[in-house]
Amino acid sequence: MPGNPPFRLYNTLTRRKERFVPLREGEVRMYTCGPTVYDYAHIGNFRAYVFADLLRRFLKYLGYRVVQVMNITDVDDKTIRRSRELGISLREYTRRYERAFFEDIERLNIERAEHYPRATEHIPEMVALIQRLLQKGYAYRGEDGSIYFDISKFKDYGKLSRLKIKELKPGARVRQDEYAKEEARDFALWKAWSEEDGEVYWDTPLGKGRPGWHIECSAMSMRYLGETLDIHAGGVDLIFPHHENEIAQSEAATGKTFVRYWVHNEHLLVEGRKMSKRYGNFYTLRDLLAKGHDALAIRYLLLATHYRRKLNFTFKALEDATRAVERLSDFAARLESYSAGAQKPTKLSRHVEHARREFESALCDDLDAPRALAAVFRLVREANRAMGRGEASMEDVKAVKRFFADFNRIFAVVRERRGELPPELMKLIREREEARKRRDFATADALREELLRHGIAVEDTPRGTRWRWRK
RNA sequence: GCCGGGGUAGUCUAGAGGUGAGGCGGCGGACUGCAGAUCCGCUUUACGUGAGUUCAAAUCUCACCCCCGGCUCCA
Numbered sequence: 001m002p003g004n005p006p007f008r009l010y011n012t013l014t015r016r017k018e019r020f021v022p023l024r025e026g027e028v029r030m031y032t033c034g035p036t037v038y039d040y041a042h043i044g045n046f047r048a049y050v051f052a053d054l055l056r057r058f059l060k061y062l063g064y065r066v067v068q069v070m071n072i073t074d075v076d077d078k079t080i081r082r083s084r085e086l087g088i089s090l091r092e093y094t095r096r097y098e099r100a101f102f103e104d105i106e107r108l109n110i111e112r113a114e115h116y117p118r119a120t121e122h123i124p125e126m127v128a129l130i131q132r133l134l135q136k137g138y139a140y141r142g143e144d145g146s147i148y149f150d151i152s153k154f155k156d157y158g159k160l161s162r163l164k165i166k167e168l169k170p171g172a173r174v175r176q177d178e179y180a181k182e183e184a185r186d187f188a189l190w191k192a193w194s195e196e197d198g199e200v201y202w203d204t205p206l207g208k209g210r211p212g213w214h215i216e217c218s219a220m221s222m223r224y225l226g227e228t229l230d231i232h233a234g235g236v237d238l239i240f241p242h243h244e245n246e247i248a249q250s251e252a253a254t255g256k257t258f259v260r261y262w263v264h265n266e267h268l269l270v271e272g273r274k275m276s277k278r279y280g281n282f283y284t285l286r287d288l289l290a291k292g293h294d295a296l297a298i299r300y301l302l303l304a305t306h307y308r309r310k311l312n313f314t315f316k317a318l319e320d321a322t323r324a325v326e327r328l329s330d331f332a333a334r335l336e337s338y339s340a341g342a343q344k345p346t347k348l349s350r351h352v353e354h355a356r357r358e359f360e361s362a363l364c365d366d367l368d369a370p371r372a373l374a375a376v377f378r379l380v381r382e383a384n385r386a387m388g389r390g391e392a393s394m395e396d397v398k399a400v401k402r403f404f405a406d407f408n409r410i411f412a413v414v415r416e417r418r419g420e421l422p423p424e425l426m427k428l429i430r431e432r433e434e435a436r437k438r439r440d441f442a443t444a445d446a447l448r449e450e451l452l453r454h455g456i457a458v459e460d461t462p463r464g465t466r467w468r469w470r471k
Numbered sequence: 472g473c474c475g476g477g478g479u480a481g482u483c484u485a486g487a488g489g490u491g492a493g494g495c496g497g498c499g500g501a502c503u504g505c506a507g508a509u510c511c512g513c514u515u516u517a518c519g520u521g522a523g524u525u526c527a528a529a530u531c532u533c534a535c536c537c538c539c540g541g542c543u544c545c546a
Contacts, residue, residue, distance in 0.1 A: 033546075041546085048546040077544080162474075163542060213544090235546030242545090265546070266476085267539095274540070304494075305484060310477075310539070317483060320495040327494085330508065362485090370485045374493035384509055388502090441504055448506080459507050466508080 005364045007062060009231075010308060012239060012262040013160055017366050020261060022230045027065045029225040030056065031259075032113065033217065033234035033242070034070035037097035038078040041104060042282040043298065044268040044275045047311060048235045050302045051265040053110040055233065057410045058363050068113040069224045072098055074120050076213055080200050090200050091120070104285045107295040109412040117220040119211065125219040126211045127204045129253055130189045138252040145192030145207055151185050154248045160262060161240035187245050188212035214245040218258070222250070232259040236266055265307045271314055288318075297322040300413045303369050329415035331380050332408075333468040334387065335401050342393035348386045352399040355379035359407065369411075376407050390463070421467065425454055432458065433465055 008017040022028045032052040035041050041049075049070075056066050073079075074094035083093035098118075105112075119126075130147055133139040138153050151157045151165065158164060165185055192209040193201040201208050221229055227250070234243065243262065250258035268275055275282045288298060301321035305311040355375045362371035383400050386392040392400075408414045421429075432447035448458055451467070458467045 035546090036544095045546050051546090161542085164473085237541080237545050240542070267546070269539080272539080275546095308476090309484085312483080314483085316495085320483065323496095324494055327508095334508080368485070370493075372485095374485065377493055378491090381510085385511090388509055436504080439504070445505075457507070459509095460503065460505095461508080462502075468508090 005361050007058075007364045008366055009261050009263055010366045012264050013259075018261065022064065023228060023260065026063070027067065028059050028231065029229045030059075030066065030068045030231035030233065031217070031221040031225060031229055032068060032070045032232075033238055034072055034116065035097075035101050036073040036076055036078065037094045037101060038076070038082055039097060040100055040284040040286055042275065042284050043288065043302070043313060044235075044282065046104070046108060046285060046298075047268045047302050047307075048233070048265050049105060049110055050108060050299055051307045052233045053108075053412075054303060054307075054367060054369065054410065055231070055263070056111060056113075057412070058367065061406065061410055066114075067225065069115045069117065069221055070113045071217055071220050072101075072116050072118045073213070073216065074098065074118050075200065075210055080197055084196075084198050100286075107285065107289070108299050109296065115224045117224065119216040119220070122216065122220050122223065123202050123204065123211065125223050126215045127190075127206055129215060129219045129222070129249065130206060132253045133189065133249065136252065138249075139189055144194075146188050146209065147190040147206060148186040149189050149245065149249060149252075151187075151248060154252050156251065157248050158244065160247055161244045163240055163244075187214060187241065189215050189249070214242055215249060217242075218246050218250040218253075222254075227254045227256050227258070229259050231261045231263060233263045233265070236264045239264055266310050268302075268311045268313050270312075272312055275313070283313075293318055294322055294325065296413050296415060297325050300325050300411075303411060303413070304373060306368060306370055308366075325413055325415065328376075328380070328413065330468065331384065332404060332414050334384070334466075335397060335404065337466050337468075338387050338392065338397055340390060340392060340394055340397070342391075343395055344393055345395040345399070346386070346391060346393055348383060348392050348396040349399045351379055351382045352396070352403050355382075356403050356406075359403075363410070372407075373411075376404075379403070415469075421456070425451060425456055429456075429458060429465065429467055436460070 007020045009020045010016070011018045030052075032049070034049075035045060052068070052070075056068050059066050072094075075090060079090060079094050083090045086093060130139060133149065134141075134147070137150075139147050139149050141147050189212050190206050190209055191197075191212055192207060197210065201210055221232070232243070232246075239262075247258050270281050270283070273281060285295070285298065289295060297318060298321070301313070301318055302311070304321065304324075355378060358375035358378075359372045362368040362375060365371075379400070383392065383396075386396065404414075428447055428451055432444050432451070435441070435443040435447065451458055455469055456467050457469075458465055460466075
């Protein structure tokens with residue numbers, strides 16, 4: 001897009017903001033670490049998905065074709081254990097949470113990725129990748145029959161997390177030695193079947209067992225995006241060991257760069273504390289919606305802090321976000337109902353251009369959403385002022401609408417108008433206006449109450465009565 | 472132990488040498504029959520503390536205080 005500053009992204013690999021240029025012109029291939037479907041996802045998880053969504057939407061705004069893959073991890077220790085506890089099949093168990101996941105992301109206005117591969121449906125790809133690693137001498141079979149990646153063979157090991165293997169905390173490695181690994185840091189590519197796996201196993205050339213966790217992302221991303229991808233996104237906690245291991249497996253197998261830009265979102269804190277399932281201080285999206293909170297406000301809250309900063313989730317902040325979303329939504333409604341005689345652009349049109357430049361340069365600077373939002377709100381004030389005074393021309397309003405629509409294509413936080421007004425409600429509005437003309441305010445107020453019960457808020461302005469949908 | 476991120480007005484968030492910060496809240500005002508939405512003004516010349524560099528520091532340097540995270544399943 002000419003005129004834009006270059007899009008720069010912070011690459012965890014280099015620890016610098018880098019100009020983003022995809023490998024293939026006009027197309028971005030990105031992979032996002034998706035959910036392990038063993039429970040309802042919590043809002044911390046959604047920060048990662050909402051962030052990836054912002055990234056993909058902005059790339060599209062910049063004119064790229066985006067091919068995004070998000071894995072569904074539907075086999076691991078937890079899913080196996082819990083499905084067995086419930087006495088149902090792994091598939092039945094994981095599909096339940098997979099469905100919930102898709103419901104949740106829809107509530108949050110997260111665009112669908114192009115592919116959602118399930119781990120259980122890509123066993124052959126994983127087996128093939130592991131065989132390649134065995135052939136090349138990067139993997140070995142342990143005494144328990146499992147297959148491990150030998151990190152000592154991969155000299156770049158640690159380049160992403162910048163951890164030196166020797167310096168890792170002593171306590172952590174001792175505990176790991178219960179496995180039949182040659183080196184405590186080696187990780188499993190293939191786990192040989194054991195008692196607690198029950199009927200969950202695959203008979204493959206590697207033996208009877210199931211894949212390790214890390215291998216699925218390498219195998220599935222290569223299957224859908226090729227051996228080198230542009231962007232790989234995920235939470236900071238995945239940098240080590242998961243992403244480090246992905247690099248090791250993938251690059252050892254292909255000899256090529258696996259990922260060109262690694263992007264990681266920071267964690268979310270709840271009332272100042274790390275949120276995790278272990279602490280039990282987590283909220284699922286369902287929890288919050290059940291308490292009456294608005295999905296768009298949650299989305300807004302997740303986007304209103306820069307993605308590389310810790311986000312402190314509090315209910316006060318959620319209330320604030322709710323109001324901010326209302327302000328934007330009210331503004332959108334006002335744009336729709338505004339009319340003026342003047343056609344020629346006024347200085348408001350210049351404000352729109354200015355806001356757009358600010359907006360774009362903020363997002364181009366490593367997706368600085370808070371700065372982009374500030375530009376939007378500044379314009380909202382300018383436009384409200386101009387419309388309030390009747391100074392805005394129709395040309396201005398068109399320009400504002402275009403910008404606002406683009407803004408919302410990226411942020412997706414403005415409440416949609418819920419279609420046209422039913423005729424019977426339109427009739428009530430007219431009756432109320434007549435009552436007001438007669439100065440029969442008792443009737444007018446009663447009608448206003450009634451409309452509100454139907455979700456319609458009416459407002460009297462110097463230029464006549466306006467109505468809008470209320471949530 | 473080894474790495475790393477922060478502390479910005481009432482509050483939450485941007486900014487990272489000079490160019491109007493934004494949201495939310497509070498108070499007052501304009502508009503209105505009332506309400507709401509909106510606008511204006513105030514809260515507000517804010518940057519953890521102490522030194523230093525500089526014509527200029529929230530931004531750079533050093534020291535210190537406080538909070539949080541990674542090194543282990545985790546977004």
